[in-house]
Amino acid sequence: MRSVRLNFSKTGRAIYISHLDVNRMMTRAVRRAQLPMWYTEGFNPHPYIAFALPLSLGQSSDCEYMDIRIEGDMTDEEIRQRLNATLPEGISILSVGAPVHDAKDISAAQYFVKIIFETDAEASLFCEKADELMKGAELIAEKPGKKGHRKIMKQVNLIDFIFERKITCTGNVVNLQCSLAAGNTNNLNPTLLVETIENCVGIHHKQLYVVRKKLITKNNEIFR
Amino acid sequence: MLSEKIQKILLEVQKPGRYVGGELNSVVKDKDSVAVRYAFCFPDTYEIGMSHLGMKILYSVVNNRDDAWCERVFAPDNDMEEKMREQNVPLWALESGDDVKDFDLIGFTLQYELSFSNVLNMLDLAGVPLYSKDRPDMTPIVVAGGPCACNAEPMSDFIDVFMLGDGEETTDLLISLVKKHKEAGSSKLDFLRDVAQHKGFYVPAFYDVEYNADGTISSVTAKETAPEKAEKAIVSDMDKAVYPEKFIVPSIEVVHDRVTAEIFRGCIRGCRFCQAGFLYRPIREKSPEVVEEQCKKLCETSGYDEISLCSLSTSDYTGLQPLLNSMLDWTTKDKINIALPSLRVDNFSDELMEKLAVVRRSSLTFAPEAGTQRLRDAINKNVTEEDVMSTVDKAFAGGWTAVKLYFMIGLPTETLDDVAGIAQLGQKVVDEFYRLPDRPKGKGVQVSISASSFVPKPFTPFQWEPQDTQEMLAEKQEHLMASVTTKKIKISTHTTQTSFMEGVLARGDRRLSKVIELAWRKGCKFDSWDDQFRYDKWMEAFEEAGIDPVFYANRRRDYDEILPWDHLDYGVSKTFLINENKKAHESVTTPHCRIKCAGCGANKLNGGKCDALSKA
């Protein structure tokens, strides 16, 4: 038995499939690909499949990871090819290899965010204001949280969760490249960041595209 | 492929995965290379529609052709509809994301009467005029099939062509005809004239209906090229019928998410209340080898780990035991469950039961349908109390403590004693549990009784019967509740309003098209969903149209009355149905078709052949 980590992308129509559904889809995909899966022991044996860091519905990604355990000596390349032959549109295995990092050590994610506005003026206004706000000391947003068992809205300072950012504007399009807190303890969704800024500026985008590019570990290495 | 407009609203609705397509095994073609584009519409949500076998079959039939492309369309949920209307996004087809209104053919499957309002809603969302007469062009042609096409009259103002019976061959022919007439530049009328001549098609506009003063039909006259009676189509050889090699594997969870294999069509039982049992006659079996081969293929291409062998009465499949024995070899190895819905377990070997998913379900189900032997005889439900008892014995011995029993109330000839009989039968099951020495220890028994309301349907021996009024049904429901004396029995009943509406539409005539439109305009849709059904709106619609729904639901018809579906021919003869009706009133049973052919007449559609006789 050996552990294998598969890096896959989620694009196009597949971005509307939830994390839970991707899980189910992959369970079927490994059956179709006839991978020699290792099964858990016990009353209800099932193949071992685990995912790193869920992705929000509607976002694309080049850095999805799935760990599986296999028996026998099927090569990484064969696993990749067999799976790719049987995956739905928008899901594609990019690479296969032995796991290096522990998913618990993920601390940040890099995103490319494309924000399209109705007009050029709106875009440049947003760009300018966003730059200013993200340079500041405080950018407060409300996030659903818990106090004991009660659900409450918590005030959080997003600045604490922005590690890197670069914002540019061409025409009515704003491009934001950023590295934001991600992982089990802290998490900042780029959509929340964009919407918080928009609320401050008082404008709203026409279309928003988010691509998760890389996961970063606490030692500042690229997760793989 | 999805337009920006669609993309924008997708993230504002629940479960957007329902609206995007792109699932494994869905078919994408180059639209410029096909002659006919077919939008197959299921008038309910994605989760329900994607569970439906007929759609999968017809999807293959069309997409197997190089010159045609079939895509899927489902009813958007309310939140999505709101966004679509607000942002002016017309209904699109999942595969291409293209507008439904631009398709050559728009086909609906009518699985239940209470989905009729959804058909109107979907046409409207697509931007297609509701009424056939308001669509003068050759395309789009709006067609409809499925079991409710057997009395399509209430929908006849909206639909250009109905497809009667098995859809495999008629769908293929329809595509060819549309192609031919599109290429020839025919008018819609030319096309309809051609279609109407072929078996399995019914063009309602080619029939004139006249009424008597009392509201009954005085005459139905065929005109143009239409035959006097439109005959249903049947697939003669199930082994040769098109069956998908691949199922679309939904990316999100749907109701039935598994491989489905159809083992035979039709039924030998002749339960008098059951429309399916008559509509799909004569019985035609698929051979076990073909079933197994299809299952294997489908498992490989889908990755599913469950196979459901489906039919109207699984135990009647002559090849069942050999099929299961052969299949279990590989399904066990590949960790695949076999499910057998509508299986009677009382005469099933213990060894096989153990290996099957039937026994792994948390509760065992059984359908005696009526509470007393007298009434079971009247409805020709061939189940005795001993059958029920031997089934539950097996279940209890196997460790089950929950049993689910299905009944109907409001059956013709039913008395309050028959209703109380349901509770008594439930009680006997409870007693049986405590009588058994080897019952599961330390646990109580739970008997769930589901009592739905009977709705008389066309092409059954009960097509002339008055449906119980809502007051009668309510009284019977109360009587049933009162007859139960233990907490170990749980009763669930259905709302009588829903059954009433179902009954009206099931045996309605063309005058109801107006009512359906009015009800839809008042906001009726998803009528089969209890939380969305608006009885008050439907009643307002009847009021405004000046039509009394009671006329359709609660009236007894004479045998010689012209029924709204009499000009359709589903094989079973009226004489046979009358005979069965009379026998019901005398509580006389009819043996099933393998014991003795009852002469229903359906075999005439299959060149005189009936598998009940040749495979007895």
Ligand code: SF4
């Ligand atoms: S032809 Fe005879 S055997 Fe066949 S379905 Fe009809 S009654 Fe039954």
